[in-house]
Amino acid sequence: MPRIMRRICTVMLLVIVLLWPMAGVSAQPAERPVLVLEVEGVINPLSVRYLERGLQRAEQRAARLVVVIVDTPGGLDTAMREVVQALLGSPVPTAIYVAPSGARAASAGMFITLAGDIAAMAPATNIGAASPVTLGGEAGDTELAKAASDAAALARSIATTRGRNADWAEQAVLESVSLTATEALEQGVIDVVAEDLDALLRQIDGRTVNGAFGEVRLQTAGAAVEHLPMNAAEQFIHMISNPNIAYVLLSLGMLLLLAEIAEPGIGLAGVGSAICFILAFMALGSLPVNWAGIALLALGVVLLVVGLLTDTEVVLGLGGLAAFVLGSVILFSPFEAPSPAAPVVRVSPWLIGGVVAILAAFTLIVLAAIVRASRQPPQSGAQRLVGLEGVALSDVDPAGQVRVDFETWSAQSVAGRIRSGERVRVIGVSGVRLQVVPADTERVWDTAVWDTAGED
Structure with a gap:
């Protein structure tokens, strides 16, 4: 028994020694990544769900930063407000990056850019033009003024919260003005102009941001970057939008x-x-x-x-x-x-x-x-047989049977007696009977004859 116990203890010790390095590796915390999302096109409820999913993933991964690359002409008001609320209450720092060159953050995009902890743009991009447009009328002007006033207040509120140029944010709504990336940086609308994502992460490294997560000093230079694209269903719905x-x-x-x-x-x-x-x-x-x-x-x-x-x-x-x-x-x-x-x-x-x-x-x-x-002649019923030829199966005098188009029909002669075996031509239909004449006749039957035949 002691010998068996010693062998068991030896095997267990050997297993622990072999698994110890693996346990040490698994115990080490995974590197905190920078999570990258991409929002392109119209801002809609799908964009909201995608952003919320990204922020949840970032919180689970303890991400250093969430970068949202934006290129949008605008979107629905309700969707825009939900995105802004998600960004202002984000559990991790966020950076809104208008990119690549040629992209824009117009209308809803301007509000979203202002709501990020970091607002950045690539060269040759623009931001602004958030003024509503109406199809006219005095009542329409009143509605327009209300919509503009409400949106201007929201823009000023977001810009003030993030420490950005609130006067310009309000002006972008009331006067529909836009700025290039360089102008936006000079006027304090954004924080950074960066050529690409790597340049952005280098430039904002060491900056301190303050949000729902508290005060955080960003450590983004050289950080691992993880992209979270839309899934197949989200991409399809976004495409048809x-x-x-x-x-x-x-x-x-x-x-x-x-x-x-x-x-x-x-x-x-x-x-x-x-x-x-x-x-x-x-x-x-x-x-x-x-x-x-x-x-x-x-x-x-x-x-x-x-x-x-x-x-x-x-x-x-x-x-x-x-x-x-x-x-x-x-x-x-x-x-x-x-x-x-x-x-x-x-x-x-x-x-x-x-x-x-x-x-x-x-x-x-x-x-x-x-x-x-x-x-075209009728394709169903007895009427389709009008004009076709067949053969008399019995004497038709005046009634009998004929075969037309491989079908047997009751028939009525309107040209006198027709003997069995003679060729006949169908010239009309009376009830369920075919009206026939000899196939070789040249006689033209007037209305009186037709009426007389139809009375039988």
């Missing part, structure tokens, strides 16, 4: 709906239309939409459908196309005074022209198909 893509999805949904109505039955067109509409309304929820534009687009499709199903194809077709064009133009132009955070959003005129051309071509194709179908 582009106004041109949203318009294409909405138009495609209406075209497929038109195709489904032209060919009834739940088919690929109907399913595709439903999918396009769902994706389109997901995208429209992130954009400033004029619902009158949506109504005009729908009216245009309704007029086209009614025109195809009635005898007023040309008039209603032109009216439908006109409504569709007007709806396309005002789709992203709300009548109320928009928030200063909202970007200037419009659909490309070339895209509108292309969609309208496709719609017009589709309408003409369907109309031509309807005209061709109306000129």
